[in-house]
Amino acid sequence: MKIIDVHAHPVFFGKGKTKPETDKLVAYAKSLGIEKMVCLGDVLVHGPNPSAEQLEAINTQSEQLLAWHPDFFIPFCYLNPTLGEKSLRSELDRCLAAGFQGIKLEIANNARDPVMEPLMRAAAEHDIPVLQHTWDTLGKAMRKTHSDPSDTCLLARRFPDTKVIMAHLYGFGVRGVLEAIGLPNLYIDTSSCLPFAGLIEYAVEKLGPDRILYGSDIPIRELGQCIGRVTGSDISPSAKEKILYSNAHTLFKLA
Template identity: 70%
Template structure:
């Protein structure tokens, strides 16, 4: 089956940042049917709250990876909403000029914080999706910067004109799926955690097969396992095709068949 991987970190704490490593990754990925890989950047290399120069450096690394594999790697721009509208706008404009297709948000703040308002405004103006790291953090101190599914869903609810990708289906679990019900501008990616059975089926039942995107979160995860959790799910072949490829193609506005 054809695959677009919406959630990867092909450079991780600087590891993998050579042309040879990226070429090897692309070759192996293509052998598994992966046609495109969204590189979300080496987002934690400078810690959880990168400053403007550090965000720029992360995005420059992504740009270089895109240059090495131009028909394979798609870049998302790493931003820190705490830095304010002016700084974010400048960096996003720079990244958009370089061909980036979306925004990646990690753990700089909670997605229900007020600092998200200017970010969502510029995302709406640019008409690009925002991928937000999300985990089941309800009741935990870490929620201050690690958004819970209820936080990311609230973000999507507050900004209905922005396409929001809630990362980590296997990290948000069954409650996260329930939180996401009824949000037509929200997608969930299948990345990370371990392949516990029943979650893809539940997501398809409750959110619909058009709302799920395949993602791996490599190198933290193993690609075969990540693909198998979708191809091995008890859902229709059409649903698998949509999750693995078509939904991401449409969301990212990729041309071709």
């Protein structure tokens, strides 16, 4: 069984940044069949609204992971859309030159906000996916900055030429799956929360198996449990293979 994990934080609040810690994580992940892992960065270490300098430091750490394990990590460039187009273009260009393959967005702003436009255009130009933190925040004050699935799906609808990965199937649940219907540029990842029976099956039934990507959200979650929620689900072997591996393989245009 081959696996690509599209949602991981190998460095989290400063932990995991040394080479021995990274080597240990890579060896453990490979022992479970994980061939490649997207590293999203230590996204909350400087709070929800990082400055350009703080983003550069976080992305430089991801660059270091890539240098240590170039065949294993797929780094995403962590950006803050509220800093404006000039700032995001310059950090994105720097990261793309270093081999980054996507953009990570957290909770600096809601995915509905107009500040998203330059970023979404830049992602489309470079044909790289945007992974947007998403959670069920309907009716909650936190929605101002924590995108609800309806916000992230609206973003994908507004920018049909940009690929969007809506993070945290287990954080947005059934309502998010329903919101994701009919959006060919929107992918969902299976990360976060504790697993519960039936959700993967429901997502495959409603969306088909081609837009679902395996993700873990380590170190907040445990790899074995995250893999088990896919392997233990009642879907076809070919759907499991697509979710765990082929869909991401195609998305990242891997050889």
